[in-house]
Amino acid sequence: MVTILRTLNGKALLVAFAVTALLLALIFYGSRDLQNFDAALITYLFGTIFALFGVTYRYTVWIQRPPTWMYFKRGFQLFFNGRILYHFGFFLKKSVVNIGLQKFVYPRGKYRWLAHFLIAFGCMTAFAITLPLTFGWIHFTLAPGGIDIYEAHFFGFTVFNFKLGSLIAFMTFHALNWSSYMVIFGSLYFLRKRLTQPGLIATQNFESDLLPLILLIIISVTGLGLTYSYQFMKGFAFDFLAVLHAISVIIFLIWIPFGKFFHIIQRPAQIGAHIYREEGIKQGMAVCPHTGNQFDTQMHVNDLKEVTKELGFNFDKPDGTSHLDLSPEGKRSLLAKAHLEARLKGGNLFG
């Protein structure tokens, strides 16, 4: 136990506690002193709080690693370098294209993209609906003076209303069902791919690659089952489905910091890498001393020299330059040249 405590990261613990405390405060005030809090969702709330603590802890540990910290630090420096509005626009554009639409998946296959988009969109909409409901930030009431207008409140403020029995009401009340269908179709595509493609079969493992898909399918199927149970089967097996749904969702939530789902949190760093690249190009490109061609931004090359040294690698050459000054092609060529020289010294090219 003492050993485990010693391995904990102090900074990360502090940040995780602070963020969790902030969420608890927001839950308290957002639900108007808990009067709008739905006690039936308490188990989901505990799962979410644990997930937030775990995600914040892991994220903070993660960004402290030298290469990650370098990007994090540079990302902030470049973002606030006097062109904040431009970078904010760039960030928004990339967020829509890369995070919202996941455009980079499309060149790897249109069905692959569609399946990934369905899972991502399904999960994001489900999060957007269930988290505020669990926190008591959103709740619905009948509008005063009638029984056919429903009002949605956010943080206690009325944000919109709709007529019961209308198309908007149907779409709103079944929003989680649409998310479930999206997640099921997307997950089945990837499950099929993972069970049939030799390259994936060779490199995957059950808990990292198959279990997340199975879990998403269980969550979605049991969620849909709740609707079908009360609408078409007179509540048949409702309690069983509700418990199964809650268990699978809570496993999903508490597993976010540890498994495959952490990439949902990690992925926006890709936008930081794009800003870093774009700003680096403006500052100047590095030229490979072997090929004579530009191959990377000079800022990246310089930062990598620093990061590799911090990690215990020293590629400095006797002449004061670095092996990292070379492009990948230059590195390969110099290795081949060194090999040729060694062979020539050995007196036989082929041995």
Next chain:
Amino acid sequence: MSIENMYNPNLEFFVDMQRCIGCKACEMACAECETNGHESMIHVNYVDRATTIQTTVQVCMHCEDPVCANVCPADAISKDEFGIVHTANTERCIGCSNCVQACPFGVPKKVEEYDLMMKCTMCYDRTSIGKKPMCATVCPSGALFFGTREEIAEMRPNSTPVNTFIFGEEIVNTKVNIMMPKGSNELRIY
């Protein structure tokens, strides 16, 4: 049978760059690798085309302490129990190119349209079930060989496999060997 039982640790990769004739058969074969998603990952380059027709061939050397994995800000590169350094995990890789620029052998490739790093995994779909990597099965000149130490010793009696490389101040040990003059124990690049 589990993969662990089928991977043959006695089989090793031996590269002899001077034997490369630049035919690029390995490039075509590499694109058949299932773990690469049918993208060719092997590198065949002219060393210095203005002065020599010498070509060089480069597979991932699968370093003992892989720089690529160390500099990855997204923890996307991992090394398994057989010493294979795997290509970037697609869900984690943020396409920053740290690994591309830090690899001392110039191996990882950034595929811009996927915003993803990809590299040789020593045909893990094949080697994990006891087969040879695609490139080594088609190389006509013996520049790429996958087999036992006894086999290579018999084929190349005047050479020694070396897996220690010196890049300035850095010593890098790898799983893949390069064939050197007999008695060598390292290849010094600088």
